[in-house]
Amino acid sequence: MTDRWALAPAEDGGVEIAPLGPDGLPAGPVRREADLAGAVRGRPEVARWVWRSTNEVYPRLLATGVRVERCYDIEDAETLLLGHEGRYGEPRSAAAALARLRGGPVPPDPPQRAAEPGSQSSLFEPQAVHVPLADLVEVYADQQRRHDATAHPERMRLLTAAESAGMLVAAEMNRAGLPWSAEVHRRVLHELLGERYAGGGEPRRLAELADEVSAAFGRRVRPDLPADVIKAFAQAGIKIRSTRRWEIESLDHPAVKPLVEYKKLYRIRVAHGWSWLQDWVRDGRFRPEFLAGGTVTGRWVTNGGGGLQIPKVIRRAVVADPGWRLVVADADQMEPRVLAAISRDPGLMEVAGRETDLYQSVSDRAFSGDRAQAKLAVLGAVYGQTSGDGLKNLAALRRRFPRAVAYVDEAARAGEEGRLVRTWLGRTCPPAVGAADDATEEAGIPILDTEEEPAGDSGPQEWVPGYASSNARARGRFARNFVVQGSAADWALLLLAALRQACAGMAAELVFFQHDEVIVHCPEEEAEAVVTAIREAAELAGRLTFGETPVRFPFTTAVVECYADAK
DNA sequence: AGTTTCGGCGCC
DNA sequence: AAAGGGCGCCGAAACT
Numbered sequence: 001m002t003d004r005w006a007l008a009p010a011e012d013g014g015v016e017i018a019p020l021g022p023d024g025l026p027a028g029p030v031r032r033e034a035d036l037a038g039a040v041r042g043r044p045e046v047a048r049w050v051w052r053s054t055n056e057v058y059p060r061l062l063a064t065g066v067r068v069e070r071c072y073d074i075e076d077a078e079t080l081l082l083g084h085e086g087r088y089g090e091p092r093s094a095a096a097a098l099a100r101l102r103g104g105p106v107p108p109d110p111p112q113r114a115a116e117p118g119s120q121s122s123l124f125e126p127q128a129v130h131v132p133l134a135d136l137v138e139v140y141a142d143q144q145r146r147h148d149a150t151a152h153p154e155r156m157r158l159l160t161a162a163e164s165a166g167m168l169v170a171a172e173m174n175r176a177g178l179p180w181s182a183e184v185h186r187r188v189l190h191e192l193l194g195e196r197y198a199g200g201g202e203p204r205r206l207a208e209l210a211d212e213v214s215a216a217f218g219r220r221v222r223p224d225l226p227a228d229v230i231k232a233f234a235q236a237g238i239k240i241r242s243t244r245r246w247e248i249e250s251l252d253h254p255a256v257k258p259l260v261e262y263k264k265l266y267r268i269r270v271a272h273g274w275s276w277l278q279d280w281v282r283d284g285r286f287r288p289e290f291l292a293g294g295t296v297t298g299r300w301v302t303n304g305g306g307g308l309q310i311p312k313v314i315r316r317a318v319v320a321d322p323g324w325r326l327v328v329a330d331a332d333q334m335e336p337r338v339l340a341a342i343s344r345d346p347g348l349m350e351v352a353g354r355e356t357d358l359y360q361s362v363s364d365r366a367f368s369g370d371r372a373q374a375k376l377a378v379l380g381a382v383y384g385q386t387s388g389d390g391l392k393n394l395a396a397l398r399r400r401f402p403r404a405v406a407y408v409d410e411a412a413r414a415g416e417e418g419r420l421v422r423t424w425l426g427r428t429c430p431p432a433v434g435a436a437d438d439a440t441e442e443a444g445i446p447i448l449d450t451e452e453e454p455a456g457d458s459g460p461q462e463w464v465p466g467y468a469s470s471n472a473r474a475r476g477r478f479a480r481n482f483v484v485q486g487s488a489a490d491w492a493l494l495l496l497a498a499l500r501q502a503c504a505g506m507a508a509e510l511v512f513f514q515h516d517e518v519i520v521h522c523p524e525e526e527a528e529a530v531v532t533a534i535r536e537a538a539e540l541a542g543r544l545t546f547g548e549t550p551v552r553f554p555f556t557t558a559v560v561e562c563y564a565d566a567k
Numbered sequence: 568a569g570t571t572t573c574g575g576c577g578c579c
Numbered sequence: 580a581a582a583g584g585g586c587g588c589c590g591a592a593a594c595t
Contacts (some may be wrong), residue, residue, distance in 0.1 A: 243575075245576080264576090267576055270588080276588095296585090302587075307587090308579075386583075388583095485584065517579080
């Protein structure tokens, strides 16, 4: 058996490797070699490399031009398995897993380091506890048995494999970087914010807007200080709770217009202004360290640079290299399609079986053609809306798509009651996240709120929050969203893995991923092949993740030179 | 003076 | 009138 090999960098700079048998234990002697990259490059027949941490090994391989097809990240799998076993919060390091196996004292996980601008990578984890290969494979073999003990072993295997693949993609994207034109970025900043004055003051346009705000109030007001703004409105006879835009916008006062404009531009300057450009863009690339599985729902995060929050106006700075293109692909109505697949609601699956606008189809069936209402209702069901029009629309949704709504209702109930909630592939929601622990409830004493609950007016089938504390309701909303957002993340991982494989023979590179959107940077002549690859990868991911369903996962794709032109 | 929390808003 | 989920980021405010 040469299909799976374990690998562990040794402390002296060399590497230990061993072929693995079907039980996950070594099928041959552990070998030592001096050169990590050479050991991998010299064994192209290996189908999957098993290692402690992708972020420990793979950046080093990529630095020498070595890619691997598949891997298995033991510490990532440990996290997922612990979660599935209801043991969230236990240390997830390989050293900890080994200690649990052998009954020794379990070391706590080392603290995470924050990213620093321009640092090569914060993910080499130099402080991680070294685990020799012979011990590491024991952990791996045990994990294989723990997969078998899960509710759906084949799905759990897919999940750990998919997330490991995601970590390969993330490492490759971190190396590639997102093509970024500092020149265009500066031009956009200048157009929006005006010139910068020497001495570090505000740029011209912001200074002008601040003056307009002050003039409207008749005294000097700092629009970037919420306390100052609240006081100024109070003196003008207007009481506001906060200075959030939605609260300010409806006010009748001459300061509102410049204030709202100021806040918009201030945000650009602070989050994606000149200093951001200085810190995060080097040699025509923005490198926001992508971290696969950085959230409990399985969504990715970026560490540094706000890589998943690039404002639309700033996307003009994302420009392909000369002769190259950006293939920008955005999944159409991903969340309701995922809900259709996981709930197996016949009506919603039928609607999601078309590639046309899903919200329009839903509205045709349940909302007399009002697409906006249909979209609000669907998103309200997914996010757990508890008031307003969304609640009324939810009743209409429930009548037409009962199984879909029941699915998220059941997740919410499970979350409220502290039961485990899982995505389709088995990623497990931690109990009591997103809300402060309620010590009394944790002690098992139920709490009856005295506050009024919304009256359920949609018949006996409807699930009403009932007597639950606001903490429990928050957990319910979280769990409700978790099953959809998390299952979507499951699917997205399979999509990335399939797309990565399809691009393996091309010059095309994955350079960006944002929940339901990918960007591939490729030579112009490869663009059409990439578009096809994305479409095929999406359908393959749908089948692999959810099994055979009628649900389709269409993408809107655009071949552009500039990201901003994709929308 | 250094560290943590808050307010507000960007993205999905 | 206005409580729907997940994140990251920055400066100011609050804290030690």
